[in-house]
Structures are given as C-alpha cells and as structure tokens.
Amino acid sequence: MKPTNLDDFHRQMIEAKQSYFLVEKIDLIQEVSSHAYVEVYNSFIPGFVYRSDCPFTTHNDPSIPLILNPTSKMYYCHYCTNAGNVVGFIRELESCSNSYAIIYLADKYNLDLPMEL
Ligand SMILES: [Zn+2]
Numbered sequence: 001m002k003p004t005n006l007d008d009f010h011r012q013m014i015e016a017k018q019s020y021f022l023v024e025k026i027d028l029i030q031e032v033s034s035h036a037y038v039e040v041y042n043s044f045i046p047g048f049v050y051r052s053d054c055p056f057t058t059h060n061d062p063s064i065p066l067i068l069n070p071t072s073k074m075y076y077c078h079y080c081t082n083a084g085n086v087v088g089f090i091r092e093l094e095s096c097s098n099s100y101a102i103i104y105l106a107d108k109y110n111l112d113l114p115m116e117l
Contacts, residue, residue, distance in 0.1 A: 010117070013117055014114075014115065014116070014117060015098055015099060015102060017114055017117060018102050018106075018113045018114060019085070019087045019098070019102060021111075021113065021114055022086060022087055022102060022105050022106065022109075022111065022113075023073050023085045023086055023087065024073075025109065025111055026086050026105060026109055026111075027070075028068055028070060028073050028074075028075065028085070028086045028089070029050055029068055029070055031086050031089065031090075031105075032050075032052055032055070032066075032068055032075065032089060033052075035055050035093060036052045036053050036054075036055040036066070037052060037053055038050050038051070038052045038068065039051060039052075041065065041067065047069075047070055047071040048070060049067055049068065049069055049070075050067070050068040050070070051065035051066060051067055051068070052065065052066045052068060053065070053066065054066050054077050054079045054080055054082075055093055056077065056080055056082055056092055056093065057079060057080050059079050061079070064078045064079045065077075065078060065079075066078070066079070073085055073086065075089060086105065087101050087102060087105065088101075090104055090105060
C-alpha cells in the first residue's frame with residue numbers, strides 16, 4: 001500500500017519494524033506447525049528444511065509441498081506459489097490485514113511490540 005501522507009508513512013514504518021521484530025522472535029516452523037502438519041523434508045541441507053501441506057488451499061499432494069526454511073525464516077508453497085515470512089503466513093492464512101497479523105502473533109507469543117521507530 002502506497003503511503004498518502006506522513007502519518008501513514010510513519011505507521012507503515014512502525015509496522016515494518018514490528019514485522020521484523022516478530023520474524024526474529026518467532027520460530028516459523030513452530031507457528032506453521034500449529035496450523036498444518038510439518039515434517040523434516042531434507043536433513044542434508046544445513047539447518048534443515050521442512051515441508052508441509054499447503055494450509056491455504058485444500059490440496060495435499062506431498063510431491064508439491066510448502067517449504068519452510070528456518071535459516072531464511074521464509075516459506076514458499078510450490079502449489080499456490082504463496083511465499084513470505086511468519087507475518088505474511090498469518091496474513092494469508094487468516095485473510096487479514098498486516099496490522100491484524102502483527103497483533104495476532106504478538107498476542108499469541110506474549111511479545112511486547114516496539115511502538116517507536
Ligand atoms: Zn499453497
């Protein structure tokens with residue numbers, strides 16, 4: 001979303017900082033595991049890569065998995081091509097706004113969000 005004034009810009013900067021904070025604090029694998037079945041996909045890759053069924057669609061073909069990378073803290077779904085971090089995961093799963101996803105995660109993990117830039 002393009003900011004239309006300084007207040008919007010300021011709010012979006014704080015949201016970006018809060019998203020970064022949550023991505024650092026929350027274990028992506030743990031969060032996705034609470035919504036979908038997750039298993040180790042390739043233990044030969046350092047840091048392990050995990051796979052899951054796509055939680056955004058009804059498909060469950062294990063040959064086209066959702067991949068979770070704990071090193072980059074990102075996911076990518078080979079079926080629906082949805083990708084992102086833990087905040088984007090919740091935004092997509094709940095079809096909600098970015099601010100709602102941030103509050104949802106902070107509340108779930110009992111984290112105090114940074115409120116200033
Ligand atoms: Zn998907």
